[in-house]
Amino acid sequence: MSKRKTERLLGLVVCLLSSQRYLTATQIRAAVPGYPASFDAFKRMFERDKEELRELGIPLDMGTNGPLDEELGYRIPRQEYMLPDIRLEPDEAAMLTLAARVWRRAELEGAAAGALLKLRAAGVEAEETSQPGIEPRLAGEAAFGPLWEAVRDRRPVTFSYRAFGRSEPQQRQLEPWGVVNRHGRWYVAGHDQARDAVRVFRLSRIEGQIEFSGPRGAVSVPDGTDVRELVAEWDSHPADRQAAVLRIRSGTGLGLRRRAISEQPGGDGWDQVEVPFSDSAWFAEHVASFGADVVVSEPADLRDAVITRLKGALA
Amino acid sequence: MTSPRPAASPGGPRASTSSDRLQRLLALVPYVVSRKMVGLAETAAAFGVSERELVDDLNMLWCVELRAPDPYCPIDLSYEGGEIVVSQAESIERPLRLGVDEASALLVALRMLAEIGQVASVPGLAEGSALSRTIAKLEAAAGEAAAPAAKVAVQVDRNAEQSVAAQLREALASRRRVHLAYYVPGRDEATERDVDPMRLLVVEGRTYLEGWCRRAEDVRLFRLDRVLRVDTLDVAAEVPNEAEPVDVDQGLFRPSPGDLRVVIELSPYGRWVAEYYPCEEVADIGDGRLRVVLRTPDSEWVRRLALRLGEDGRIVGPAELVADVRAAAALALRQYTQAD
Numbered sequence: 001m002s003k004r005k006t007e008r009l010l011g012l013v014v015c016l017l018s019s020q021r022y023l024t025a026t027q028i029r030a031a032v033p034g035y036p037a038s039f040d041a042f043k044r045m046f047e048r049d050k051e052e053l054r055e056l057g058i059p060l061d062m063g064t065n066g067p068l069d070e071e072l073g074y075r076i077p078r079q080e081y082m083l084p085d086i087r088l089e090p091d092e093a094a095m096l097t098l099a100a101r102v103w104r105r106a107e108l109e110g111a112a113a114g115a116l117l118k119l120r121a122a123g124v125e126a127e128e129t130s131q132p133g134i135e136p137r138l139a140g141e142a143a144f145g146p147l148w149e150a151v152r153d154r155r156p157v158t159f160s161y162r163a164f165g166r167s168e169p170q171q172r173q174l175e176p177w178g179v180v181n182r183h184g185r186w187y188v189a190g191h192d193q194a195r196d197a198v199r200v201f202r203l204s205r206i207e208g209q210i211e212f213s214g215p216r217g218a219v220s221v222p223d224g225t226d227v228r229e230l231v232a233e234w235d236s237h238p239a240d241r242q243a244a245v246l247r248i249r250s251g252t253g254l255g256l257r258r259r260a261i262s263e264q265p266g267g268d269g270w271d272q273v274e275v276p277f278s279d280s281a282w283f284a285e286h287v288a289s290f291g292a293d294v295v296v297s298e299p300a301d302l303r304d305a306v307i308t309r310l311k312g313a314l315a
Numbered sequence: 316m317t318s319p320r321p322a323a324s325p326g327g328p329r330a331s332t333s334s335d336r337l338q339r340l341l342a343l344v345p346y347v348v349s350r351k352m353v354g355l356a357e358t359a360a361a362f363g364v365s366e367r368e369l370v371d372d373l374n375m376l377w378c379v380e381l382r383a384p385d386p387y388c389p390i391d392l393s394y395e396g397g398e399i400v401v402s403q404a405e406s407i408e409r410p411l412r413l414g415v416d417e418a419s420a421l422l423v424a425l426r427m428l429a430e431i432g433q434v435a436s437v438p439g440l441a442e443g444s445a446l447s448r449t450i451a452k453l454e455a456a457a458g459e460a461a462a463p464a465a466k467v468a469v470q471v472d473r474n475a476e477q478s479v480a481a482q483l484r485e486a487l488a489s490r491r492r493v494h495l496a497y498y499v500p501g502r503d504e505a506t507e508r509d510v511d512p513m514r515l516l517v518v519e520g521r522t523y524l525e526g527w528c529r530r531a532e533d534v535r536l537f538r539l540d541r542v543l544r545v546d547t548l549d550v551a552a553e554v555p556n557e558a559e560p561v562d563v564d565q566g567l568f569r570p571s572p573g574d575l576r577v578v579i580e581l582s583p584y585g586r587w588v589a590e591y592y593p594c595e596e597v598a599d600i601g602d603g604r605l606r607v608v609l610r611t612p613d614s615e616w617v618r619r620l621a622l623r624l625g626e627d628g629r630i631v632g633p634a635e636l637v638a639d640v641r642a643a644a645a646l647a648l649r650q651y652t653q654a655d
Contacts, residue, residue, distance in 0.1 A: 006336050007375060013341065014389050015381050017406040030383035056338060057414035082409040086456040091445035096453075099424035108420035114338065115417035119456075120361055121342035121410035123349030134437050136427060136517035137563050138469065151466040152415055165584045167603030178466040181427075184520025185590075204590050221466075228468045254503050289623035290503065292646040307651055312625025313644035 008034035012049055013058060017081060021065050022073025050074075083122050093126040098136075106140040107148065141186045143203040144179065146210040151176045154221075156193065156214040160207045169207050174199070175219040178227030182235055189230040190219075200234035237278045244283070245297040248273045252293040255286075272297070284309055338411075339364070340372055344390065345410045347401045355397045373399065418457035422464035425450045427471070431517050434471045437484065472521045474540040480515070482545045483524050487512045492550040493526075496543040501616035505543055510535070511552035518563050525561055527554045534558050536567060568593045570610035577617050578631040581605045585627030588620070606631070618643050 011032040016023065025046060029035050035042045053060055059080040062072050088096070096119060100112040120126055143159075150157045157176060162169040173193040180187045186203035243261060246253070247270045257263065262274045277283035284305035287294055296303040339362055346361065347353055359369040376390050391403035401408075425446065432440025440446050454461045486493045497506050510526040513534070517523075521538055528535040561567065576595075581588055583603035588594075596608040611617060614636055621630050621640040630637050 003375075006340070007378070009337050010340055010375065011379055011381065013337075014379050014406050018381070018389060027383065031381045033380060033382060052334065056334060056411070058411060078406075081411060083412045084456050084458070086452055088449065088452060089445065092449040092452065095425060095428065095446050095449040096421060099421050099428060102424035102427060103420055108416060108423070111414070111416035112420035112424065115413055115421050117339070117342050117362070118410040118413060118417065121345040121349065122456075123345075134431065134440070134515045134517060135563060136424075136431055137519075138424070138427070139519055148416075148419075148467065152419070152463045162583075162586075162603070164587070167583045178468065180467070181469040181520065183470065183472045184518070202590075227466070228470055232470065252503065254498060254505055255500055258498070285623045285625070288625065288647070289619040291618070291622050291643045292650055293503075295650045303651070307648065309625035310622065310644045310648050312627070313622050314641055314648065315626060315629075 004034060008032060009049055009052060013053065013076065016060070016074055016076040017078060019075055022061075022063050022069075022075050024071045024073045026071075028074065083118055086119065086122055086124065088119075088124050088126075090125065093124050096124070097126045097128055102136050102138050104137065106138045107144045138181060139184060139186070141203045143188075143206040143210060144186055147176060147179050147188050147203065150210070150212065150219075151178055151188075153216040154219040155212045155216055156219055157210050158213045159210045161201055162205050162207055164205075172199075172201070173213060174201070177219070177221045177225055177230075179203075180227050180231040182228075182231050187231045187234070189227045189234075198230060200231050237282070239278060241278050242280075242299065243274050243276045244287075244299065244302050246273045246275055246287070247271070247295040247297055248290075249293040253290055256290065256294065277302075280305060288313075336372070340376060341407055342410050343369075343372055344376060344392075344401055344404045344407050347392070347399045348404060348408045352398050352400050355394055355399060358399060370394065376404075413457045413460050415460045415463050418453070418460040419464035419467065421453060422450065422457070422461060423467045423469065425453065426464075427469035430469060430471050431522070434473050434480070434522065437515070470520070471517060472540065479539050479542045479545055480522065482547060483512060483515065483539070483542075486545075486547045486552070487514065489547075490552045492529075492548045492552045494546040494548055495537060497537055498541045498543055500541070501613055501619065503619070506530075509548070510537070511554045513554055513558065513560060516561075516563055518567055523567075527552075527558050534561060536561060570595070571612065574610040574612050575614060575617070575633065575636070577609045577611060577633070577636065579607050579609065579621075579624075580629045580631055581607060581624070582627040585624050588624070588628060614639065622647070 011034065012028070015028060015031050023031070025043070028046070029042050035045060050060055059077060061075050061077050064072060096116060100116045103109040103112045116126055147157065149155070156174065158171060158173050160169040161172045174188070174190045175193060176188050176190040178189055180189065187200050188203060189198070189200045191197070192199040246256060247266070248256060250265070250269050250271055253273070256275050257273060260273045260275050264272045266272055280302055284302055287296060287302070288306050288309035296306050343358075343362065346358065355366050355369060359366045362369065364372070373392060373394055377388075377392055379390050380386065380388050389404070389406055390401070392399065392401040428440050429446055429450070431437060432444070432446060483493065492509055492511050494507070494509050497508065498504070499506055508528055508530040510524070510528050512524055512526045514525050515522060516525055516536070521540070523536040523538055525534065525536050527533075579588065580600065581604060586603070586605055589597050589605055589607050592609055594607040594609055598606045600606050617630065617636055618640055621628060622644060630640050
């Protein structure tokens with residue numbers, strides 16, 4: 001945006017805010033400096049300017065001042081334009097700066113800074129603070145921006161997704177209900193159109209572009225939906241259902257002993273340790289990572305799975 | 316870092332720096348009006364611009380002219396002697412209301428702080444504190460723009476013992492040294508060390524203690540869910556002046572020149588490695604397989620990772636490590652053939 005354009009838009013905002021009445025395009029052109037002489041050129045430029053103001057979130061009203069007016073006019077309703085009064089105590093303002101820092105280097109960083117700027121303009125004294133001694137951050141993720149727009153505007157999306165273990169990504173069509181950061185990773189939950197079922201996707205496994213596949217407002221989120229809950233369920237292991245009997249070399253296998261139900265020293269430099277688990281594939285990998293320090297006695301399928309892992313590492 | 320994903324926004328590029336300028340101009344007048352009079356330097360700092368840019372902005376505002384029906388200049392201001400005063404600006408004396416993105420950015424972050432307040436028992440973030448008041452006031456000021464923020468939620472790992480967090484907070488507040496029993500999964504070791512606490516961090520969804528480790532004589536991060544035991548010592552914490560806090564914005568893992576450069580080929584089932592660990596390089600080698608390059612000081616950690624991955628992750632280099640993994644796998648397998 002050139003300096004001239006900034007001047008013109010600033011003039012336009014001030015002009016439309018100053019007037020209680022609707023102003024016609026002709027009246028606006030007469031009042032705001034910087035528009036071209038040709039009426040057609042003016043119309044085109046004015047259309048773009050209106051779009052520009054809307055993108056900044058400036059409410060632009062269209063209407064007439066009375067039944068006799070033939071031409072539609074424009075104004076910016078002050079009550080809708082203005083940020084309502086907000087007064088924050090110093091400790092509250094400190095929370096705002098801490099909150100804005102959460103997005104540093106993540107997608108909503110600019111939006112957070114913009115919000116802080118407006119609140120400062122409203123008189124809030126938001127200074128940098130090191131209180132309360134904790135520094136939280138949200139991780140950036142390329143797919144977050146488009147998906148946030150989609151949930152915000154309730155638009156369906158399509159994207160290419162590589163599910164765990166898949167050699168090829170698949171095209172997915174989703175009505176997104178919400179975006180969740182769980183334990184540092186971003187997820188989106190919603191209604192998968194092709195599968196007609198609720199699905200959760202991990203943002204880091206989305207490949208390429210995310211496309212909007214429907215208009216704003218097309219997605220309706222069912223009442224009572226808790227996306228946090230959906231993601232937590234998807235991410236959680238079922239409760240421990242069985243127990244493994246392991247032989248663990250004395251003084252090793254701490255990571256397994258931390259979860260043990262019972263430990264019996266065997267006297268031969270090995271202990272017999274009982275460890276509960278739910279997901280046997282994951283648990284087999286975990287046990288294999290201890291190498292020669294841990295041997296599975298039972299169950300047999302876990303024992304076989306660990307042997308397969310180890311043979312894989314040997315190959 | 317993980318593989319580059321060109322998931323560009325379909326909405327096109329974000330606000331340009333020049334539409335930022337219009338926003339700044341609209342915020343500038345209320346900023347001054349709400350403070351009656353304010354210094355150029357202070358204002359420039361608040362808006363993140365140079366004094367020269369600020370003066371350009373002020374001049375542009377002062378020059379706004381409306382020509383019809385009667386010509387007039389709606390904004391009158393001065394900055395003589397370095398103090399800005401706005402004497403007339405009725406139409407833009409209040410800032411523009413918050414947009415949905417702006418309100419959401421702050422509300423999502425504030426609610427995340429509340430969640431952390433619970434998980435890490437931070438008194439300053441407890442319920443009924445300044446935080447809840449701030450959230451309520453911001454929701455009120457944002458009005459309708461506040462609603463979509465509910466569609467983004469942040470959940471922090473709750474696996475750490477509450478008592479560990481509380482004890483570390485107390486040690487931080489009273490500036491005392493702590494003794495930690497700390498589990499290092501990469502080496503399957505419980506380590507014992509004295510640490511002078513510096514601060515608590517929440518990064519990537521987990522809570523860490525940052526402190527001066529007297530064993531390593533360096534700044535270290537300790538994941539709270541791996542702290543086996545904390546003893547607060549009757550010794551004042553002494554964080555040396557050279558202790559540099561970790562720049563969390565640069566990521567938690569910073570490779571050092573002496574690190575191993577480990578090359579691993581991953582099957583589709585092993586791709587999670589590229590999501591969990593910062594990789595220096597990630598290359599797609601077909602059939603859903605990846606070749607990644609990791610930096611680590613710890614060959615023991617790589618050996619464990621390779622045994623865990625089995626056929627889903629093949630170490631390609633360095634050669635010593637390839638041999639090392641094979642030997643470890645063979646040794647482990649022998650336990651099974653012997654037992655039979």
